[in-house]
Amino acid sequence: MTTGGSAPERIRPPSMVGASLRSRKKRPMPPVRFRFRQRAASTVAVAGDFNRRSTAAHPLKRATDDLWVLEVDLPPGRHEHKFFVDGREWWNDGDRSSWPWMPGM
Numbered sequence: 001m002t003t004g005g006s007a008p009e010r011i012r013p014p015s016m017v018g019a020s021l022r023s024r025k026k027r028p029m030p031p032v033r034f035r036f037r038q039r040a041a042s043t044v045a046v047a048g049d050f051n052r053r054s055t056a057a058h059p060l061k062r063a064t065d066d067l068w069v070l071e072v073d074l075p076p077g078r079h080e081h082k083f084f085v086d087g088r089e090w091w092n093d094g095d096r097s098s099w100p101w102m103p104g105m
Contacts, residue, residue: 031071034058035095036083039066048081050074055084 034046044060050072051057060068060083083091 029073029076032074032079034060034070034072034081034083034093036060036068036085036091037066037094038068038085038091041068041085043086044068045084046070046072046081047084048079050079050081055087 036044036046038044045055046058046060047053047055058070058072060070063069081093083093085091
């Protein structure tokens with residue numbers, strides 16, 4: 001019912017709403033791109049809750065003289081990670097603003 005001569009509100013049929021929700025669920029999440037800048041590094045890996053903090057599971061590849069990159073498909077949500085450089089040093093991700101403490105790192 002409308003008042004003041006305005007047009008009635010259009011409601012989409014349930015089948016259209018369901019189709020819209022289904023197509024939204026099927027869209028894949030874009031991969032997360034990890035970047036690390038360090039000219040002197042020989043090896044760089046990313047370790048976090050998504051790989052049981054493995055220092056070998058996700059090595060980055062050198063893209064330029066000082067840039068290392070890796071794209072990883074991760075499930076939606078918040079993920080904690082750090083970079084493991086040259087097999088001995090832990091570095092925070094300079095592209096992220098806050099860092100939780102990770103036991104053993």
